[in-house]
Amino acid sequence: MRNPKHLFVALVLLLHLPFYSCGQEKAEPVAGALSLFETLVHRDSVTVTIDTDWGRIIRKKMEEEYQRAHVIICAGADTLVDLDAQVASRGAVRKQVCFNPPLKLKFGKSDLRNLGFDGHHVLKLVMQCTMGGGGESLAEKEMAAYGLYRILTPQSFRIRPIRLIILNKGKNRENNIFDGFIIEPEKELADRMQGQIPKRETCSVLMVERPQFNRMAVFQYMIGNTDWAVANLHNLKVVKVPEYHKLIPVPYDFDYAGMVDAHYAVPTESLDIKSVRERRYLGFSCSEEDADKLAAEFLAKKQEFLAFCNAFPWAEDRTRRSVVKYLDDFFEELENPRQFRYVFGNGINHK
Structure with a gap:
């Protein structure tokens, strides 16, 4: 970890296994059935916690197979999502050259609707390629590139920077905190x-x-x-x-x-x-x-x-x-x- 504050957060998380919860407040259902991404893009301090067999993701990242996970998404003290879901690796080049592959999260459509979100049920995540400060820096620079293009034109993908927490339920119980972002779903880009x-x-x-x-x-x-x-x-x-x-x-x-x-x-x-x-x-x-x-x-x-x-x-x-x-x-x-x-x-x- 590059920052003492990150170490402190990591220690706090480890004391609250198996699941990390952002706070006591549950967010109210979203009026107007916005998508989960549309909701997150307008919120600050978004944290995505994924409890899964991370070792299996790494071992099978070239196969892009979905596996079971439990996902908690928080914005500040509000817990917006606390659901069973599926997670898989994705990406063409990055899953080959990066230790940490990009991810896709798939929720049940009815599960999201029950929380007040519309049916866009798949999120694509990009996380730092490698462990440590070098990987974090690359993620930060790529986020900046998306932001610069947004300044140039609204005809562009939006992203939501996140803190990604992996709670590894495999044999190796090592847990990790990463910098990353969620990219706007293509259908939502087209609709916008x-x-x-x-x-x-x-x-x-x-x-x-x-x-x-x-x-x-x-x-x-x-x-x-x-x-x-x-x-x-x-x-x-x-x-x-x-x-x-x-x-x-x-x-x-x-x-x-x-x-x-x-x-x-x-x-x-x-x-x-x-x-x-x-x-x-x-x-x-x-x-x-x-x-x-x-x-x-x-x-x-x-x-x-x-x-x-x-x-x-x-x-x-x-x-x-x-x-x-x-x-x-x-x-x-x-x-x-x-x-x-x-x-x-x-x-x-x-x-």
């Missing part, structure tokens, strides 16, 4: 955008709204992320929204971004860059006029971006400084018209 996510595995970039694509591409350049593609919908969803003729791209999974700088992240060989810390623009080649507009849009957000990172409540000072330094380098480029016009003018010839 008043659209639908088409069931498709491929997509032409010509089917995507150009302004939204350009904005996303510059954002990915800002955080140093090249681990995305429209063609095979790699690390992004496309949403069909009635007010637009074409699809809206919504990115996710920023762990390969240079701003995050995960220990396992390596750039694609075809990009001819040596490190994920090196930026590479993967958007359309832009005219000088379009490049100027994009630069102006991001420069207008500069102070808001930096203020968000400097005040990011789920990160330690050194993590904040690392993120701000990486963004400063980007904004230094934007303040040099010759430089950003060259970068944005030499994008990808998308077809």
Whole structure:
């Protein structure tokens, strides 16, 4: 553990096995049948406690098999959920390279409805990849990336930062506390955008709204992320929204971004860059006029971006400084018209 306060919390939890309860107060049923995620995203100090055979999750993480668990979700002193559920590993790359895989929690729909929530019954969790401060820092930086994109556009995934407590009921009774976050369910993203996510595995970039694509591409350049593609919908969803003729791209999974700088992240060989810390623009080649507009849009957000990172409540000072330094380098480029016009003018010839 990196923080004495975390050690104290862990000791308190161990004294209250087998289940950790957040407090004596039970939350009232949610008026209007909001989803569990929608409720959590508006609450502070969310803690998710999972009592399961954690060793089995680790051993079988490549198989993504559901197993029984007991889950308690608290917001402050309110216990919002105290239910039997199922938990499984998930993820493409992270379950291979991380000791701690991302998770999915599946509740009974009727169980959630009985608590006043609507039927969205599966939550996707991302937790720190490794034990200790290094893993926590990566989770914090990725949370910051989601927050930055939310500042740029509401057409984005929301997340709810959490404290995740694993109560291991397997042979090894070691219990752990992790930093992590819950990502907005895809259906809720689409509903919030008043659209639908088409069931498709491929997509032409010509089917995507150009302004939204350009904005996303510059954002990915800002955080140093090249681990995305429209063609095979790699690390992004496309949403069909009635007010637009074409699809809206919504990115996710920023762990390969240079701003995050995960220990396992390596750039694609075809990009001819040596490190994920090196930026590479993967958007359309832009005219000088379009490049100027994009630069102006991001420069207008500069102070808001930096203020968000400097005040990011789920990160330690050194993590904040690392993120701000990486963004400063980007904004230094934007303040040099010759430089950003060259970068944005030499994008990808998308077809």
